[in-house]
Amino acid sequence: MVVRGVAVSSMTVEDCEAYKDFLVAPSPAFTGPKRSRAGGRWRPFAPGGLSPDSQAYAVRVLRAAFTWLTDVRYLAGNPWSAVHDPATVTREVPVQVGRALPAGLWTGLRAALDARCAGDEAEGQDAEARQWRTARAAILLMGDSGLRRDEAAHARRENLRLLSLPSGGAPVWALTVTGKRRKQRTVPVSVATVRALREHWADRGRDFDAALDSAPLIVPLVIPVTGTARKKHGGAVEASYTTDAFGHLVRQAIQRVTVEFAARPDVPKEHLVQLANTSAHAFRHTFGTRAVARKMPVDVVQAILGHASLQTTSIYVRAEQQRMLEAAAQYYAADDGPG
Structure with missing residues (x-):
């Protein structure tokens, strides 16, 4: 005009x-x-x-x-x-697989979480252990199943089932979640994750194995004193974490573990740096890299992670190949010397 x-x-x-x-x-x-x-x-x-x-x-x-x-x-x-749309270039998805925790660091982190979750009956310490058990369940749900932060925060008990395999093997826990683009998918859940969820539910005074129990898988055990939080969590129905609060729960736990690791001489400095910069989403990448390293078929990894394109999942394959070449180069260099 x-x-x-x-x-x-x-x-x-x-x-x-x-x-x-x-x-x-x-x-x-x-x-x-x-x-x-x-x-x-x-x-x-x-x-x-x-x-x-x-x-x-x-x-x-x-x-x-x-x-x-x-x-x-x-x-x-x-x-x-x-009228045609202006021409654009479809850029490659920048999946930051470098954020994935190395195998040794992932194992050490899980051991540290288990130790923190043990707690005892002393006043205050048991309450802290319950909070650690909440964080452990959240971390394992992402690190062992490849869930996004939002998917893990809103996962529900009624969508977690123990399924029998057609081959006759041991039953497998499977969780149905709604991810990006409102697409549903079903992911496997490890026995360790289910064990952590059971302990978290026991802390809530709930029976994890009750038939058809409808509730969020993970809920806050410590409610902030703000009016909004009290209103949201004060009803009879348990309210799940918001996506941001879920991420804060995980980051807070990781930061405290990082401080603990900093006092240990057996933890490499590069692990401390990576752990200090670890976010909740890094555990999704950790699952992707570990799955590829353990020879899980790429199309299966794609289905579990919910990638729309196999090209995105292939980034984990290229990253694993790069790590293999770097390790081989160091191995040969030790025998051949410089050049």
Whole structure:
């Protein structure tokens, strides 16, 4: 309306194409530094225009808006239906497999968690052990099943089942979760994880093995004193962790273990650095790297992790190959010497 003097109801395909060009390089009157929308100096675009991805997103939004205006008969037609999206490049998904814990560190962390969870009946120490048992269940649920933080936080008991295998082997625990793009998938759950969950449920005064028990797998045992938290967790129905609170539970436990490891001479410095920078999502990567290292088929790893593309899962394979080559190089260097 401002640049071309055309009303929205009169836009043509040529006007839409002109707007696409405008998104590449908005005129100076529409650009400016970031400011409050309430101020008179606010402008809709930053200097330099939109990125190709943002341009394509803007076109899709406008096309959808005009489709709705056409459906409600405000417009006679949708000129954006004849306009192609701006060209974009689909970038490789940056899966940060370097965050995965090495096998030795993962084993040491689990041993440290088990020791912390033992606790005793002394006043205060048993309450602390219960909190450690909550954190251990959360970490194992991600590290042994490859769940995302949100998936683990909202996992429920009624979706965890003991399934018999057609081959006649030992039954396997399986958990159904809803992940990205609202897609359901079923992941295996280790015996160690189920054992940790049982202890966490015992701390809650609940029977983990009760038939058809409907409740979150993991819930807070220590409720903050804020009114919102009290209201959320004060009812008869147990409330699950929020995604951020779940991540905070895990990070807090890892930070305390890192302090403990720092006083031990047998823990390498690089392990301390990695553990200090470990987030909840790192345990999902830990599962991926361990699964590939143990020769689990890549398509099975893809299904468990819920990757839409096998290309994403293959990053774990390339990372394992890289580790193998580096280890081989060090092995040969010890015999052959420099060069």
